[in-house]
Amino acid sequence: xxxxxxxxxxxxxxxxxxxxxxxxxxxxxxxxxxxxxxxxxxxxxxxxxxxxxxxxxxxxxxxxxxxxxxxxxxxxxxxxxxxxxxxxxxxxxxxxxxxxxxxxxxxxxxxxxxxxxxxxxxxxxxxxxxxxxxxxxxxxxxxxxxxxxxxxxxxxxxxxxxxxxxxxxxxxxxxxxxxxxxxxxxxxxxxxxxxxxxxxxxxxxxxxxxxxxxxxxxxxxxxxxxxxxxxxxxxxxxxxxxxxxxxxxxxxxxxxxxxxxxxxxxxxxxxxxxxxxxxxxxxxxxxxxxxxxxxxxxxxxxxxxxxxxxxxxxxxxxxxxxxxxxxxxxxxxxxxxxxxxxxxxxxxxxxxxxxxxxxxxxxxxxxxxxxxxxxxxxxxxxxxxxxxxxxxxxxxxxxxxxxxxxxxxxxxxxxxxxxxxxxxxxxxxxxxxxxxxxxxxxxxxxxxxxxxxxxxxxxxxxxxxxxxxxxxxxxxxxxxxxxxxxxxxxxxxxxxxxxxxxxxxxxxxxxxxxxxxxxxxxxxxxxxxxxxxxxxxxxxxxxxxxxxxxxxxxxxxxxxxxxxxxxxxxxxxxxxxxxxxxxxxxxxxxxxxxxxxxxxxxxxxxxxxxxxxxxxxxxxxxxxxxxxxxxxxxxxxxxxxxxxxxxxxxxxxxxxxxxxxxxxxxxxxxxxxxxxxxxxxxxxxxxxxxxxxxxxxxxxxxxxxxxxxxxxxxxxxxxxxxxxxxxxxxxxxxxxxxxxxxxxxxxxxxxxxxxxxxxxxxxxxxxxxxxxxxxxxxxxxxxxxxxxxxxxxxxxxxxxxxxxxxxxxxxxxxxxxxxxxxxxxxxxxxxxxxxxxxxxxxxxxxxxxxxxxxxxxxxxxxxxxxxxxxxxxxxxxxxxxxxxxxxxxxxxxxxxx
Numbered sequence: 001x002x003x004x005x006x007x008x009x010x011x012x013x014x015x016x017x018x019x020x021x022x023x024x025x026x027x028x029x030x031x032x033x034x035x036x037x038x039x040x041x042x043x044x045x046x047x048x049x050x051x052x053x054x055x056x057x058x059x060x061x062x063x064x065x066x067x068x069x070x071x072x073x074x075x076x077x078x079x080x081x082x083x084x085x086x087x088x089x090x091x092x093x094x095x096x097x098x099x100x101x102x103x104x105x106x107x108x109x110x111x112x113x114x115x116x117x118x119x120x121x122x123x124x125x126x127x128x129x130x131x132x133x134x135x136x137x138x139x140x141x142x143x144x145x146x147x148x149x150x151x152x153x154x155x156x157x158x159x160x161x162x163x164x165x166x167x168x169x170x171x172x173x174x175x176x177x178x179x180x181x182x183x184x185x186x187x188x189x190x191x192x193x194x195x196x197x198x199x200x201x202x203x204x205x206x207x208x209x210x211x212x213x214x215x216x217x218x219x220x221x222x223x224x225x226x227x228x229x230x231x232x233x234x235x236x237x238x239x240x241x242x243x244x245x246x247x248x249x250x251x252x253x254x255x256x257x258x259x260x261x262x263x264x265x266x267x268x269x270x271x272x273x274x275x276x277x278x279x280x281x282x283x284x285x286x287x288x289x290x291x292x293x294x295x296x297x298x299x300x301x302x303x304x305x306x307x308x309x310x311x312x313x314x315x316x317x318x319x320x321x322x323x324x325x326x327x328x329x330x331x332x333x334x335x336x337x338x339x340x341x342x343x344x345x346x347x348x349x350x351x352x353x354x355x356x357x358x359x360x361x362x363x364x365x366x367x368x369x370x371x372x373x374x375x376x377x378x379x380x381x382x383x384x385x386x387x388x389x390x391x392x393x394x395x396x397x398x399x400x401x402x403x404x405x406x407x408x409x410x411x412x413x414x415x416x417x418x419x420x421x422x423x424x425x426x427x428x429x430x431x432x433x434x435x436x437x438x439x440x441x442x443x444x445x446x447x448x449x450x451x452x453x454x455x456x457x458x459x460x461x462x463x464x465x466x467x468x469x470x471x472x473x474x475x476x477x478x479x480x481x482x483x484x485x486x487x488x489x490x491x492x493x494x495x496x497x498x499x500x501x502x503x504x505x506x507x508x509x510x511x512x513x514x515x516x517x518x519x520x521x522x523x524x525x526x527x528x529x530x531x532x533x534x535x536x537x538x539x540x541x542x543x544x545x546x547x548x549x550x551x552x553x554x555x556x557x558x559x560x561x562x563x564x565x566x567x568x569x570x571x572x573x574x575x576x577x578x579x580x581x582x583x584x585x586x587x588x589x590x591x592x593x594x595x596x597x598x599x600x601x602x603x604x605x606x607x608x609x610x611x612x613x614x615x616x617x618x619x620x621x622x623x624x625x626x627x628x629x630x631x632x633x634x635x636x637x638x639x640x641x642x643x644x645x646x647x648x649x650x651x652x653x654x655x656x657x658x659x660x661x662x663x664x665x666x667x668x669x670x671x672x673x674x675x676x677x678x679x680x681x682x683x684x685x686x687x688x689x690x691x692x693x694x695x696x697x698x699x700x701x702x703x704x705x706x707x708x709x710x711x712x713x714x715x716x717x718x719x720x721x722x723x724x725x726x727x728x729x730x731x732x733x734x735x736x737x738x739x740x741x742x743x744x745x746x747x748x749x750x751x752x753x754x755x756x757x758x759x760x761x762x763x764x765x766x767x768x769x770x771x772x773x774x775x776x777x778x779x780x781x782x783x784x785x786x787x788x789x790x791x792x793x794x795x796x797x798x799x800x801x802x803x804x805x806x807x808x809x810x811x812x813x814x815x816x817x818x819x820x821x822x823x824x825x826x827x828x829x830x831x832x833x834x835x836x837x838x839x840x841x842x843x844x845x846x847x848x849x850x851x852x853x854x855x856x857x858x859x860x861x862x863x864x865x866x867x868x869x870x871x872x873x874x875x876x877x878x879x880x881x882x883x884x885x886x887x888x889x890x891x892x893x894x895x896x897x
Contacts, residue, residue: 033503033504036451036492036504037502039367039440039451040442040451040494040502042367042389042391043364043365043366043367043391043393043440043442044364044442046365046391046393051331051332051333051334051339051343051350052331052332053329053330053331053352053355053356054158054159054195054329054330054331054332055156055157055158055159055327055329055355056157056158056159056160056161056327056328056329056330057152057155057157057159057160057161057315057317057323057324057327058160058161058163058211058285058312058313058314058315058327058328059161059163059199059201059211059258059285059314059315059316059317060148060160060161060162060163060174060315060317060323061163061164061165061201061316061317061318062144062145062148062162062164062170062173062174063087063088063141063144063145063170064164064167064169064170064173065164065165065167065170065318066088066165066233066234067086067165067318068086068087068088068164068318068319069085069086069087069318069319070085070087070090070095070098070144070147070319070320071085071087071090071094071098071319071320072085072319072320072321072322085319087144090140091140092117092120092121092138092139092140092143093114093117095140095143095144095147096110096113096114096143098147098320099143099146099147102147102150102151102320102321103150103154104143104146104147104150104151105143113139117139120139121138121139125139126138129142134176135172135173135176136173141173145170145173145174145176145177146177146180146181147320148174148177148320148323149174149177149178149180149181149194150181151320151321151323151324152178152194152323152324153181153182153185153186153194154324155323155324156324157194157323157324157327158192158194158195159194159195159197159330159332159335159340160174160178160194160195160196160197161196161197161198161199161211161213162174162196162197162198162199163199163200163201163211163258164200164201165201165203165233165234165236166200166201166202166203166226166230166233166234166235166236166237167200167226167230167233168198168199168200168214168219168222168223168226171196171198171216171219174196175196178193178194178196179193182194195335196216197213197216197337197340198213198214198215198216198219198222199211199212199213199214200212200214200222200226201258202226202229202230202236202237202244203235203236203237204236204237204239204240204241204244205236205237205238205239205240206240206241206266206267206271207263207264207266208240208241208257208258208263208265208266209257209258209259209263210241210244210245210255210256210257210258211254211255211256211257211258211285211314212244212248212253212254212255213253213254213255213337213340214251214253214254214337215252215253215337216337217337218251221251222251222253225247225251229244240267240271241257241275242271242274242275242278245275245278245280245281246278246280248280249279249280252341254282254340254341254344255280255281255282255283256281256282256283256284256285256310256312257281257283257284257285258285258314258316259285259286259287259314259316260284260285260286260295260298260299261286261287261288261291261294261295262287265298269301269302272301272302273302273303275302276299276302276303276309277302277303281309282309282310282344282345283309283310283311283312283344283347284299284309284310284311284312285311285312285313285314285316286311286312286313286314286353287313287314287315287316287326289313289326289353289354292311292353296311307348309347310344310347310351311347311351311353312328312351312353313326313327313328313353314326314328315327328351328352328353329351329352329353329354329355329356330343330350330351330352331343331349331350331351332350342863345865346844346863346865348842349395349397349398349842349843349844349863352824356824356825357824357825358447359396359444359794359825359826359827360444360445360446360447360794361443361444361445361446361518361519361520361794361795361796361827362394362396362443362444362796362827363394363416363420363441363442363443363796363827363829364393364394364441364442364443364444365391365392365393365394365441365442366390366391366392366412366415366416366439366440366441367389367390367391367439367440367441368389368390368391368392368415368436368438368439368440369389369436369437369438369439369440370387370389370390370436370437370855371435371436371437371438372437373435373436373467373468374435374436374437375408375411375432375435375436375854375855375856376390376408376411376412376415376436376855376856376857377389377390377855377856377857378390378391378857379850379857379858379859390857390858391858392412392847392858392861393845393861394827394829394845395827395844395845396444396827397823397824397827397828397843397844397845398819398823398828398830398841398842398843398844398845399827399828399829399830399843399844399845399846399847400830400831400832400837400838400841400843400845400846400847400864401413401829401830401831401832401846401847401849402831402832402833402838402846402847402848402849402872402873402876402877403848403849403850403851403859403876404849404850404851404876406851406853406856407849407850407851407856408849408851408856408857409831409849410800410801410831411432411433411856412831412847412849413798413800413829413831414429414433415433415436415439416441416520416796416798416829417520417522417798418430418433418484419439419441419452419454420441420443420516420519420520420796421516421520421521421522422483422484422488422512422513422516423481423482423483423484424481424482424484425480425481425482425528427470427482430470430475430482431467431469431470433456434456434457434458434468434470435456435467435468436456437456438453438454438455438456439452439453439454439456440452440453440454441454442494443519445515445518445519448493449493449494450491450492450493450494450507450515451491451492451494451504452489452490452491453489453490453491453492454488454489455488455489455490456468456470456488457470457471457474457475457485457487457488458470458471459471473485474487474488486509486510486512486513487509489509489512490506491506491507491512491515492504492505492506492507493505493507519795519796520795520796521548521793521795529541529777529780530773530777530804530805533773533776533777538768538776538780539616539745539746539747541780542746542747542748542780542783543744543745543746545783545784545787546592546595546609546744546746546787547744548793554584555584555740555743558577558581558740559737559740559741561573561577562574562577562733562736562737563733563737565733567729570729570732570733571676571726571729574672574676574732574736575676575677578669578672578673578676578677579673581669582669582670582673585613585667585669585743588613588743588744589611589613592611592744593611595790595791596609596611598790599786599787599790602786602789602790603782603786605751605754605763606750606751606754606782606786606814607748607749607750607751607779607782607783607786608748608749608750608765609746609747609748609783609787610746610747610748610749611744611745611746612745612746612747613667613743613744613745614667614668614739614742614743614745616742616745617663617668619738619741619742620668620735620736620738620739620741620742621663621668621735621739622735623731623732623734623735623738624659624668624725624731624732624735625656625659625660626731627724627725627728627731627732628640628641628652628653628655628656628724629641629652630724630727630728630731631643632727640652641653641656644704644706645717645720645721646713646716646717646720647705647706647707648693648706648707648708648709648713648717649693649694649695649696649706649707649708649709650689650690650692650693650709650717651694652724654692654693654694655689655692655721657692658687658689658692659671661687661692662683662686662687665686665687666686668735668739669739672736674686675721675722675725676722676725678718678719678722680714680715680718683718684714689709689714689717689718690708690709690710690714693708693709695708747767747768748767748768748779748780748783749765749766749767749768750765750766750768750771750775750778750779750782751763751764751765752764752765752766752771752775754813754814768780773805774805774806774807774810775810777804777805777806778806778810778814778815781799781802781814781815781818782814782815782818784797785797785818785819785821785822786818786821788822788826789821789822789825793826794825794826795826796826796827796828796829797822797826797827797828797829798828798829798830799828799829799830799831800830800831801831801832801833802815802830802832802834802837803815803832803833803834803836803837808834808836811834811836811837812836812840815837815841816836816837816840816841819837819841820841820842823841823842823844833876833877834877835873835877835878838864838873838877839864839873843864844863845861845862845863846861846862846863846864846869846872846873847861848860848861848869848872848876859872860872
């Protein structure tokens, strides 16, 4: 049921294969497009708070710093900091030459400047600078600042922080150069102008260098403060670092200690403890990121929990060619000082010393129209004021959904899972979700943006039904799961034209399942996981995770070929296929082994995967063994097993024993290859069949004429075994088909000592079947998280109440650490009642749900550090403020020690 709207002016014919047939037709700007624009804006307008990653050059020096060099020698033996390459010692010609060398000046402009150098050194030129309010005192200074600006742009810097020693007099000069260079070389559509934040590096009396980042609108206030505390620009202040940090709390500034990795951190232990535990110290800076762990350990001597301190990678550039070498990535919602301050306060989700890998696939948000019977809607809808949709926005990072029981938390996850997986295990749940009028969602897939319109396929309410019912032919059932047909969907690819106007290209319905499969896997519901554990279905669950997107077409082709083969040709079909089957098995084992080896090495302290192809022999090999319990007289199995093969001492029971030992050395298909291709000599080399006969020299045995199985009669015995198998093709066929279904089998081993504990425990790995229920759950969740990292799975991870059946030790040690490790490369959406997850896993978005029993809505959403959100966390997850205060009082007895 594709809509009748088609986009304008889109000519990329290579996308035609997945787009609607009338994709290139033109229409007027329709009501339909207006409606889709509103849906798009509903989701994207509120997403601006998440911000975008900006490449930041922190700690830039300019000619206003006495130690600024501008040009760095290529000779490593020269001391550039105190040597001849100081900017203050350079001539205008030297600055011109270096500006040409690094690329700021073209040869043509360079020659013209050289030719007119007398004018640029004259008082007339200096006066013209003043008349035009250009903030430089010479051509040399102008060139220096313009070259810095040039270098910032060619290094693709988005945000810079100037930080001269003990002065801010270079801020207006560099800001002028940045804007001038932008206006001369770029336009607003090609890139954004670099944002320069105001900063200063203060040399404190304890020999620390303190960075202050200040609201540039209040530059005069900072200048007055510096006049009061700076003795001389080259000396710094008589205040110690702690005093300046405490002063800055009244200025609402950002403070961090510069290049800690080169600081001796003078002062006694008591002073350093006070300094590093100041609530107004926002972070530390490093100029050598390889020292990050060493510096963390160093600071932990004075401050146990350093998680509240931001760590930034700063350039501390004193020369042109030092810019762009050491950068921090900061997520900013806008280019205002408040946004930068908020990023430092939320540094765990906003500041990165390495650029995070882009999240290739994530869900931007949902718009849910409740209609008459839907549970989820807006707060206004819930209170009968106005029917407006529920809008839920998701960060591409970690999202935690909290709220009271029955507020709709899990319903949101159910909606995501049903829409994106196109299936549902429970018809009642599908009917419940289908009570909503319409559901819209925007998702990203490999930098392309799509909008889903989910249209519940329901009949209207009848006289005898309270709610609409689902149309029968809109789904089909497969393996106990209800699969939705594409008629539930309209999906549009969102394309922006040259004027940045959105256009909506409908995706052809037959391509919808493949598109959604690229973006989403099934969600992980802990209660369902427990059911699988209790029903002993967990091996299949592990297999489904590991083999997701693994091609089973070849295996399915063999299964079909064997099932459909006529009885007269089945042996021929099997024989001709065995060589290719074994080759395929070896290839699969090799490909899985590489992934499993990497996983096991990475997780050697916690988890191990064992690849055990065709492991559960009872489900296929028993059919093969049953062949030797049959004869043409329909005798009982007991009678057949007692029968002797070719009048030798070997019975059919002995043949069963022979193959039960053979399967321990060769896999089933290898056995069939030897037997059905009559490679009896090879079989004998592997396992001698005469060793399984029970020689009986009793009178009864002699009288019956039984003889010893030996080299002379061995071949006819093997032929008789072959004929027995040939005569029972139905069992042979069934055994092979079942073996194919079990061709990939995996098991987990989990270190039960992998938890946060008072003492350090050695490893103790146990198979999954040997674990308690809680240990199984944590093992499987850790496996899901960490296997996704190894396989580069970037699809959204949806988890419902992961803390169920887990104790808090495992939650903190395993679950929280796993979430922190994956959330920068994979979107995670979690419904939880655990404050440990919300506060320790560094969620970027907390969504608070509320309900009046009839409708559920989003009460509030935002960062965990937002005051209102923190209050909701206390109320819903800690039992309220008073309850939390009581807990804190109880715990302080231990924590203070």
